[in-house]
Amino acid sequence: xxxxxxSGGGLxxxxxxxxxxxxxxxxxxxxxxxxxVRQAPKKGLEWVATxxxxxxxxxxxxxxxxxxxxxxxNAKSTLxxxxxxxxxxxxxxxxxxxxxxxxxxxxFAYWGQGTLVTVSS
Amino acid sequence: NIVMTxxxxxxxxxxxxxxxxxxxxxxNVYNNIAWYQQKPGQSPKLLIYYTSNRFNRVPDRFTGSGYxxxxxxxxxxxxxxxxAFYYCQRIYISPLTFGSGTKLEIK
Numbered sequence: 001x002x003x004x005x006x007s008g009g010g011l012x013x014x015x016x017x018x019x020x021x022x023x024x025x026x027x028x029x030x031x032x033x034x035x036x037v038r039q040a041p042k043k044g045l046e047w048v049a050t051x052x053x054x055x056x057x058x059x060x061x062x063x064x065x066x067x068x069x070x071x072x073x074n075a076k077s078t079l080x081x082x083x084x085x086x087x088x089x090x091x092x093x094x095x096x097x098x099x100x101x102x103x104x105x106x107x108f109a110y111w112g113q114g115t116l117v118t119v120s121s
Numbered sequence: 122n123i124v125m126t127x128x129x130x131x132x133x134x135x136x137x138x139x140x141x142x143x144x145x146x147x148x149n150v151y152n153n154i155a156w157y158q159q160k161p162g163q164s165p166k167l168l169i170y171y172t173s174n175r176f177n178r179v180p181d182r183f184t185g186s187g188y189x190x191x192x193x194x195x196x197x198x199x200x201x202x203x204x205a206f207y208y209c210q211r212i213y214i215s216p217l218t219f220g221s222g223t224k225l226e227i228k
Contacts, residue, residue, distance in 0.1 A: 035217075037165075045157070045165060045208055045219040061216060095164055100176075105213040107155035109176065111164040 002026040002110040004096050009115030012086055022079040022096030022112055029077040030054070033104035036070065036081050038092035039114075048094070049081065050104050064090070086119045093117075123148050123211055127220035134199050135228045142223040144192040144209035153213035154192045156185055159222075160205045169194065170212065201227050 008020040024034075036048040049070040051058040058070045069082040079096055093116050097108035124147040134140045144154065156169040167176040169185035172192060182197040196203055204227045209220040 044206075044221045045159075045210075047215075047217045047219070050215065050217075059215060100167070100170060103213075105153075105215065105217065107167055107170040107176075107210065107212050108157075108165070109167050111166070113164055 002098065004098065004110060004112035006094065006096055006112045006115040009094065009117045011118045011120065013121050014086060014088060014119055016086055017082070017084045018086060018117060020081040020083070020094055020096075020115060020117070022081075024077045024079070024096075024098070027098070030074050031102060033099050033102075034072065034079055035097045035099065035104075035108065036079075037095045037097050037108065037111075038090075039095070040089075040092045043092075046092070051079070052104065053102070083117070086117075088119050091117060091119045122216055123150065123218055125209055125211055125218050125220035127207075127209055127223050129223060130221075131224040131226065133226040133228050136199060136201055138199050140196045140199050140225065142194050142207055142225070144187075144194070144220050146190045146192070146211060149189050150211050150213075152188055153211060154185070154187065155210045155212050156183075156194045157208045157210065158203075158205045159208065165208065168207075196225075199225075199227065203227065 035050045049060045051070045055072045093114040095114045098110040100106040100109040126145045152172040157165040159165040173185045184195045206222045
């Protein structure tokens with residue numbers, strides 16, 4: 001059974017940093033690109049970032065590019081999202097998600113339960 | 122970037138009715154659309170991908186159709202457990218943009 005478990009969310013002041021983690025299990029981690037998707041309170045879904053199966057390539061939505069860094073440790077089957085220079089508009093539940101297949105444009109077939117990040121003074 | 126527009130924003134349907142919700146892309150996305158269901162307090166779940174393919178164990182009352190810029194999710198004989206938000210998403214090419222969602226309420 002595919003499982004994705006996020007952690008690391010919390011309350012953080014504007015301008016500060018936070019690092020999220022996502023532990024994956026139940027599938028061959030190195031076969032899949034992965035992604036982060038966020039959802040602001042009472043709002044819709046927003047793709048944040050994607051990382052290739054080997055971690056060699058990552059890309060981001062414009063509003064987080066240069067502030068967020070997506071990485072993975074394939075030995076630990078774990079993803080990381082380093083979020084720097086946080087803004088109030090980054091407040092959201094952050095989900096890690098696995099693509100349906102090897103292609104990083106396929107749909108998000110599996111989702112974690114999410115971790116809430118609140119950016120506020 | 123492509124904009125995905127969903128309509129209606131909300132709808133209230135009786136159990137057993139048929140419901141249709143729409144997703145319009147601002148440019149041709151061919152058949153590269155997915156649909157997700159999100160119930161309150163839960164993570165989204167993949168329902169349909171590449172316009173019309175049902176994901177694992179999705180009931181066959183859920184049907185996707187369309188091509189190019191106009192897409193439809195149909196639920197035949199709506200059940201009480203179908204109350205949720207439904208999101209379309211442009212897939213295949215980044216950015217993987219979502220629509221703003223349709224809220225389905227059951228009377």
